[in-house]
Amino acid sequence: ITISGLTAATTYHIKLKAVTDAGDSEFSSATSITTPFSVEYLVIAGGGGGGWDVGGGGGAGGYRTNVVGATSGGGASAEASILISTGTYAVTVGGSGAKSSTLSVDGSDGTQSIFSTITSTGGGGGASYSGARPGRNGGSGGGGMGYSQTSLGGTGVSGQGYAGGATVGGGAAASSSSGGGGGAGGVGTTGTSSVGAGNAVNGGPGVASSITGSSVTRAQGGRGATDSWNGYASATTNSGNGGDGGGTGDSAQNGASGIVIVRYVTTDATNRTFTVGAGLTSTTTTSGSYTV
Helix, strand or coil: CCCCCCCCCCEEEECCCCEECCEECCCCCCEEEECCEEEEEEEECCCCCCCCCCCCCCCCCCEEECCCCCECHHHCECCCCEEECCCCCCEECCCCCCCCCCCCCCCCCCCCEEECCEEECCCCCCCCCCCCCCCCCCCCCCCCCCCCCCECCCCCCCCCCCCCCCECCCCCHHHCCCCCCCECCECCCCECCCCCCCCEECCCCCEEECCCCCCEEECCCCCEECCCCCCCCCCCCCCCCCCCCCCCCCCCCCCCCCEEEEEEEHHHHCCCCCCCCCCCCCCCCEECCEEC
């Protein structure tokens, strides 16, 4: 039996009876059914760590959202609506990718973030100084190795982010930067010898979201370094940003942790309780007609 035309987030009490030529049965006991309701989400994975010594920038964590009118990573449109009802839903907040601390090892990838059936891929680590190393693949890709080397940026995941910046060989090694990490909103900057010693190229831009009521840009790629650059900065916690590549020695930066944000129309969840499992930290606020 299918009953159509019901209202979302509403509890119905349903009784059945049999109707035959010989007569009708008694009504059955009432069965209660609560219809599901839609939620909007922003799921960002952890950003990749920066590469060691003239290192490539870490790629931003994969960026997925279904907020109406918003943009997912990689230039994709907002995803389809998702319905939830009483039950348990998986939530994982992606961890940050560690910076590289040695020449022969690239920055580590960030880890995935999950909400229900939605999984965002961790950002790719930035390449370290040891040959023409490419950036690592991820939600957004890490930047390739520079210092007069020609290398590729890591690839991004379709619908989540962009590739890391490649590098163009030639010119003075000390003036040649590694590539910037890819961001949710664009490809990391290509590294060339025209950057100049002591400077860096930008990672790819992030994407702004107003899911919390205020516009916040997240999932930016880390910067790609030249020799002796020391303008690096820590990635903002829970932004999914990639870590900056190191200028000289052990100066690369870790990527940022990811975040999972869910909002719903407040009146859709009347008399419902949402509980976050052990090991996760959450906050709840309201913004207009939404609970976030």
